[in-house]
Amino acid sequence: MARFIFITGGVVSSLGKGLMGASLAALLQARGYKVRIRKFDPYLNVDPGTMSPYQHGEVYVTDDGAETDLDLGHYERFTGVPGRQSDNITSGRVYSDIIAKERRGDFLGATVQVIPHVTDAIQDFAKNLTEDLDFVLCEIGGTVGDIESLPFIEAIRQLRNGVGEENVCFIHVTLVPYIAAAGELKTKPTQHSVRELTSLGIQPDVLVCRCEHELPQEERRKIALFCNVRKEAVIPALDARSIYDVPLQYHREGLDREVLRSFGIEPEGSPDLSRWEDIAERISHAEGEVTIGIVGKYTGLQDAYKSLQEALVHGGFANRVKVHIRWLDSELFEGDAPSVEALEPLDAILVPGGFGSRGSEGKIAAIRFARERKVPFFGICLGMQMACIExxxxxGALNASTTEFGDTGEPVVGLITEWMTEEGLETREEGGNLGGTMRLGAYPAMLKEGSLIAKIYGTTEISERHRHRYEVNNAYRDALEADGLTFSGSSPDGLLPETVERDDHPWFIGVQFHPELKSKPFDPHPLFASFVEAAVKQSRLV
Structure with a gap:
């Protein structure tokens, strides 16, 4: 039977619950345990698929087509365990499913209530598909005390009673602020947060305390005394130079040891942390550095491109260089005489995915600069589509555009209304619902023998994750290839272009999918490793 680790947060949001959970899962893996991490989100959206990136960061997509919280990206990057539909649930999905059942009459006339119907559904989600696991880690979104998260807190309280206290560990992540004027760390917010949690029926077994300064033994003793936990179970969490140092940092503070002890398991030996030690060594001893510009429309919030940012860092690990990312709003390059001065010092340019017309002309201008100046270029999803329009x-077709932005006489990119999946033909209605109606999840692609991208992958058959509604129009294949842009990859039936590249350019590749979603620090995605390598070569030419 799987054991459950529930992670809650208090005092303020954005304390790093997801990163802590991912790090703990990696440490448990390093001790030989089989783990899976899940996320409970208390908002009423069915999933984050229709939310602005400025609201909730990037939407992380799994192989099976789930649009999920960005924390699932942390989980997958740190553990290598592919996320799936069953690993993320929202209040919106819970209520939607329950209301649908009520309308069908599944409750046989009973009064449908938060307790037991909502809390039972949350428990079912937590326990689903866990038979072959040693530990299931579940992160509760939001902050303890929020009205939205109360059903989730009550559900995990009930679950502990159902599976037995010996099979559940509660971890609470709090803030220990430093008051500069007094020169002191303050433990009172943590005490109040734990009091709030215990008033809801949950006594934490382990406290993870985010702080800017070292947490002295006296403060740890004080927190343990007032919060009713062992002193050794008060784990400091200081800021790290890199998120990939965090597993080693938590191990040094004894997090994995204390969690196992809460289950009555006395740890034997030390975990195998060699992969994390190798990454730490690469961070400490980089042999060079490159600057890569991301020209996008959501650059005001870096979490909007979280997986992309990390994939570039992984590409740096593969080449033993430090990657500096310069965030450039694509609207900077729009106007009658767009300035390209900000692009001049870059070693490579990446145009990521996105939706809507805002900033699209700036992306095209950046792509033109990369093509004409022979600067390594990587276009992802909308970035590939803009490369085709450019x-x-x-x-000579100056009016070329995409139907996503409105009517056009030169629809280089258009809405796709049907495509083949392993289950058969998938269809979409034009003007239908936005949520969940894209080409989502992993799809196979065939790469052209001898193409640059096939050489990078080392194969002609790949599978990558997608998230888009529009596709490059095959009718423009001849015109594009006449201009030097080769269609080097397509769907197995040949109907959907998947990758493009330029033979007359040192490194110019566009892909319709999102390779950043499958990159890991200990297994960098080959496209990002190759892209950063091209940037290194470019830096040496300047």
Whole structure:
């Protein structure tokens, strides 16, 4: 039977519950345990798929097509365990499912209530597909005391009673602020947060205390005394130079040891942390550095491109260089005479995915700069589509565009209404619901023999994750290839372009999918490793 670790947060949001959970899962893995991490989100959206990136950061997509919270990206990057639909649930999905059942009459006339119907559904989610696991880690979104998270807190309280106290560990992440004027760390917010949690029926077994300064033994003793936990179970969490140092940092503070002891398991020996030690060594002893510009429309919030940012860092690990990312709002390059001065010092340019027309002309201008100046270029999803539009415009069709932005006489990119999946034909209605109606999840692609991208992958058959509604129009294949933009990859039936590249350029690749979602620090995605390598070569030419 799987054991459950529930992670809550207090005092303020954004304390790093997801990163802590991912690090703990990695430490348990390093001790030989089989783990899976899940996320409970208390908001009423069914999933984050229709939310602005400025509201909730990037939408992380799993192989099976789930649009999930960005924390699932941390989970997968740190553990290598592919996320799936069953690993993320929201209040919206819980209530939607329950209301649908009520309308069908599944409750046989009973009064449908938060307790037991909502709390039972949350418990079922936590326990689903856990038979072959040693530990299931579940992060509760939000902050203890929020009205939205109360059903989740009550559900995990009930679950502990159902599976037995010996099979559940509660970890509470809090803030220990430093008051500069007094020169002191203050433990009172943590005490109040734990009191709030215990008033809801949950006594934490382990406290993880985020702080800017070392947590002295006296403060640890005080927290343990007032919060009713062992002193050794008060774990300091100081800021790290890199998120990939965090597993080693938590191990040094004894997090994995204390969690196992809460289950009555006395740890034997030390975990195998060699992969994390290797990453730490690469961070400490980088042999160079490159600067890569991300030209996008959500650059005001870096979490909007979280997986992309980390994949570039992984590419740096593969090449033993430090990657500096320069965030550039694509609207900077729009206007009658767009300035490209900000692009001049870059060693490579990446245009990521996105939705809507805002900033699209700036992306096209950046792509034109990369093509003409022979600067390594990587276009992802919308970035590939903009590269195709730029290619058609370079051939003389100045009105080339995408139907996503409105009617156009040169629809280089258009809405796809049907495509093949392993289950058969998938269809979409034009003007239908936005949520969950994209080409989502892992799809196979065939790469052209001898192409640059096939050489990078080392194979001609790949599978990558998608999230988009629009596709490059195959009718423009001849025009684009005449301009030098080769269609080097397509869906197995040949109907959907998947990758493009330029033979007359040192490194110019566009992909319709999102390779950043499958990159890991200990297994960098080959496209990002190759892209950073091209940036290194470019830096040496300047």
């Amino acid at each position: 290619g058609v415009r370079a051939g």
